[in-house]
Amino acid sequence: xxxxxxxxxxxxxxxxxxxxxxxxxxxxxxxxxxxxxxxxxxxxxxxxxxxxxxxxxxxxxxxxxxxxxxxxxxxxxxxxxxxxxxxxxxxxxxxxxxxxxxxxxxxxxxxxxxxxxxxxxxxxxxxxxxxxxxxxxxxxxxxxxxxxxxxxxxxxxxxxxxxxxxxxxxxxxxxxxxxxxxxxxxxxxxxxxxxxxxxxxxxxxxxxxxxxxxxxxxxxxxxxxxxxxxx
Amino acid sequence: xxxxxxxxxxxxxxxxxxxxxxxxxxxxxxxxxxxxxxxxxxxxxxxxxxxxxxxxxxxxxxxxxxxxxxxxxxxxxxxxxxxxxxxxxxxxxxxxxxxxxxxxxxxxxxxxxxxxxxxxxxxxxxxxxxxxxxxxxxxxxxxxxxxxxxxxxxxxxxxxxxxxxxxxxxxxxxxxxxxxxxxxxxxxxxxxxxxxxxxxxxxxxxxxxxxxxxxxxxxxxxxxxxxxxxxxxxxxxxxxxxxxxxxxxxxxxxxxxxxxxxxxxxxxxxxxxxxxxxxxxxxxxxxxxxxxxxxxxxxxxxxxxxxxxxxxxxxxxxxxxxxxxxxxxxxxxxxxxxxxxxxxxxxxxxxxxxxxxxxxxxxxxxxxxxxxxxxxxxxxxxxxxxxxxxxxxxxxxxxxxxxxxxxxxxxxxxxxxxxxxxxxxxxxxxxxxxxxxxxxxxxxxxxxxxxxxxxxxxxxxxxxxxxxxxxxxxxxxxxx
Numbered sequence: 001x002x003x004x005x006x007x008x009x010x011x012x013x014x015x016x017x018x019x020x021x022x023x024x025x026x027x028x029x030x031x032x033x034x035x036x037x038x039x040x041x042x043x044x045x046x047x048x049x050x051x052x053x054x055x056x057x058x059x060x061x062x063x064x065x066x067x068x069x070x071x072x073x074x075x076x077x078x079x080x081x082x083x084x085x086x087x088x089x090x091x092x093x094x095x096x097x098x099x100x101x102x103x104x105x106x107x108x109x110x111x112x113x114x115x116x117x118x119x120x121x122x123x124x125x126x127x128x129x130x131x132x133x134x135x136x137x138x139x140x141x142x143x144x145x146x147x148x149x150x151x152x153x154x155x156x157x158x159x160x161x162x163x164x165x166x167x168x169x170x171x172x173x174x175x176x177x178x179x180x181x182x183x184x185x186x187x188x189x190x191x192x193x194x195x196x197x198x199x200x201x202x203x204x205x206x207x208x209x210x211x212x213x214x215x216x217x218x219x220x221x222x223x224x225x226x227x228x229x230x231x
Numbered sequence: 232x233x234x235x236x237x238x239x240x241x242x243x244x245x246x247x248x249x250x251x252x253x254x255x256x257x258x259x260x261x262x263x264x265x266x267x268x269x270x271x272x273x274x275x276x277x278x279x280x281x282x283x284x285x286x287x288x289x290x291x292x293x294x295x296x297x298x299x300x301x302x303x304x305x306x307x308x309x310x311x312x313x314x315x316x317x318x319x320x321x322x323x324x325x326x327x328x329x330x331x332x333x334x335x336x337x338x339x340x341x342x343x344x345x346x347x348x349x350x351x352x353x354x355x356x357x358x359x360x361x362x363x364x365x366x367x368x369x370x371x372x373x374x375x376x377x378x379x380x381x382x383x384x385x386x387x388x389x390x391x392x393x394x395x396x397x398x399x400x401x402x403x404x405x406x407x408x409x410x411x412x413x414x415x416x417x418x419x420x421x422x423x424x425x426x427x428x429x430x431x432x433x434x435x436x437x438x439x440x441x442x443x444x445x446x447x448x449x450x451x452x453x454x455x456x457x458x459x460x461x462x463x464x465x466x467x468x469x470x471x472x473x474x475x476x477x478x479x480x481x482x483x484x485x486x487x488x489x490x491x492x493x494x495x496x497x498x499x500x501x502x503x504x505x506x507x508x509x510x511x512x513x514x515x516x517x518x519x520x521x522x523x524x525x526x527x528x529x530x531x532x533x534x535x536x537x538x539x540x541x542x543x544x545x546x547x548x549x550x551x552x553x554x555x556x557x558x559x560x561x562x563x564x565x566x567x568x569x570x571x572x573x574x575x576x577x578x579x580x581x582x583x584x585x586x587x588x589x590x591x592x593x594x595x596x597x598x599x600x601x602x603x604x605x606x607x608x609x610x611x612x613x614x615x616x617x618x619x620x621x622x623x624x625x626x627x628x629x630x631x632x633x634x635x636x637x638x639x640x641x642x643x644x645x646x647x648x649x650x651x652x653x654x655x656x657x658x659x660x661x662x663x664x665x666x667x668x669x670x671x672x673x674x675x676x677x678x679x680x681x682x683x684x685x686x687x688x689x690x691x692x693x694x695x696x697x698x699x700x701x702x703x704x705x706x707x708x709x710x711x
Binding site: 056059061062081082085086088089090094096100101102104105113114116117118119121161165 | 263264267268271274275278598599601602603604605606607608609610611612704705708
């Protein structure tokens with residue numbers, strides 16, 4: 001279907017088991033799919049279907065129990081903790097349902113924060129932070145605190161932060177879950193723009209309207225892919 | 232490159248007007264990272280100003296008590312050391328003591344002129360040797376009379392006991408001077424007065440040239456000495472020596488005119504003492520080649536041996552101020568150790584305060600830790616963030632503690648003066664040392680305080696910081 005060069009990531013037979021009080025919870029049971037460069041995927045499924053677990057694995061916050069997750073030519077399953085952090089810092093941008101900004105930092109400081117962890121801090125990068133803030137429409141609010149912003153504005157800051165290290169991947173965990181419908185449209189427009197620029201976006205949602213705006217929907221149930229549909 | 236598209240786009244929209252000057256600075260990334268960590272630490276500590284202030288207070292108390300205790304310890308030890316040094320670090324004092332048995336009744340007791348000559352001729356390391364004979368006596372000038380000590384000695388006495396001449400009674404013809412060799416050789420009836428004797432007997436005119444009646448003989452006053460604070464009695468063997476009621480006469484004059492026998496008559500009792508020399512003060516020669524202290528102590532042993540060969544009675548005692556000095560040094564060391572222990576305890580308490588707060592902070596900020604981990608923070612980034620916070624707390628306490636330590640001297644003097652003003656009786660009952668001690672700031676206690684406070688920040692911050700770093704990012708992100 002796609003040549004290997006154009007794959008952003010490939011997932012093979014991914015298993016994730018948790019041990020909870022002597023019982024083994026099989027959150028993922030052999031998930032396999034390819035992610036071409038520039039894809040825009042929504043992951044859906046009922047609660048407990050393993051979509052959060054999958055997102056955590058895709059976001060390099062966790063390692064799979066077994067299986068392969070090749071990202072940028074490396075198997076994430078074999079990385080140590082520092083390498084995982086490095087990958088998160090340089091290749092992945094996170095957008096969360098509850099925005100997850102640091103409340104005691106200003107807008108521009110929040111956007112800058114990942115630069116300190118990727119070691120790319122310089123004058124140019126700092127200028128880019130301002131430009132990113134302007135791009136998401138917060139150029140006038142650089143020195144505001146997150147608490148002084150609306151939900152939609154906070155999510156824009158979070159998106160700007162996720163872009164600061166110029167990642168290949170944007171992982172969004174119900175990015176519109178806490179927003180009203182008008183703001184939802186704005187945020188989805190922003191994500192669509194990013195996708196059109198060529199970034200791969202994976203978005204977890206349970207709203208069909210949100211999923212409809214993506215190029216492809218993967219449906220999970222009981223830790224397995226039950227539907228993989230391209231629009 | 233894909234990433235540049237955003238820059239390009241926003242630039243094309245004309246949006247990159249940069250209003251901020253602070254973003255114009257260029258840093259080395261590592262330095263910038265550390266500065267940022269520091270800045271974040273201060274920011275997050277200021278989120279809870281009261282809590283941080285109380286934690287800092289704990290360290291402040293610990294650090295300033297270290298500095299205070301060291302300063303007071305140093306003040307006390309310097310005071311006592313000064314007292315000992317006033318006896319002379321190169322001196323050896325050999326004193327006559329009255330034996331407890333009655334064996335001496337016929338022949339007298341104590342040091343003799345022969346002892347003196349033997350010491351001078353057989354011990355080459357002795358620089359100066361002073362024979363001293365001390366008697367109680369009454370001094371009279373016209374109708375004024377006082378009780379004091381007749382100190383018969385040689386011209387070297389003034390320099391060995393660190394007495395200086397008082398020139399305030401000097402006239403055109405007569406200048407104040409101490410005893411001279413000529414006075415000795417001719418057994419002159421000359422005397423030199425201590426300051427208080429001069430003031431009491433001659434409240435109006437100059438004493439120089441006047442004749443003072445000492446017991447039953449007249450002595451002409453040739454000099455007056457300046458007041459010297461009494462030397463302390465140290466080590467039990469040496470009574471405090473008060474120099475203010477002395478009259479100094481040539482020892483040869485005493486031997487010639489008064490003799491060795493002293494009869495004390497009191498109502499109901501009668502005693503007769505035959506003593507040739509009350510005390511021999513020796514000063515050891517300065518010797519650069521050998522260790523000075525060892526040299527003095529070796530000479531002291533030699534002196535003890537020389538004298539005890541001719542004394543069957545237990546009628547002399549040797550005091551070596553240097554030995555007392557060495558004891559005082561040991562005491563001082565013990566003192567500093569002891570006070571240091573107390574200070575260390577208060578520092579540990581302060582450190583526990585830091586650990587307590589940092590543990591609370593870590594729990595409180597679990598979600599923040601999760602966010603930081605998600606956007607790329609390594610474990611050591613989290614560790615260093617919390618460690619920097621605890622070190623900032625303890626360093627702030629340390630800096631304040633040093634400031635508090637610098638106030639030690641003025642504050643303690645102010646406190647003492649205040650107490651003296653409002654509770655004079657109670658203060659007067661306190662030991663002299665406490666009334667007079669002046670804390671001496673020990674210079675190395677300031678860098679020490681900084682080192683200690685950083686160490687406390689690290690030691691007590693490491694566990695909370697590691698705990699923060701070991702949190703699972705997923706769990707931490709889920710934390711409310």
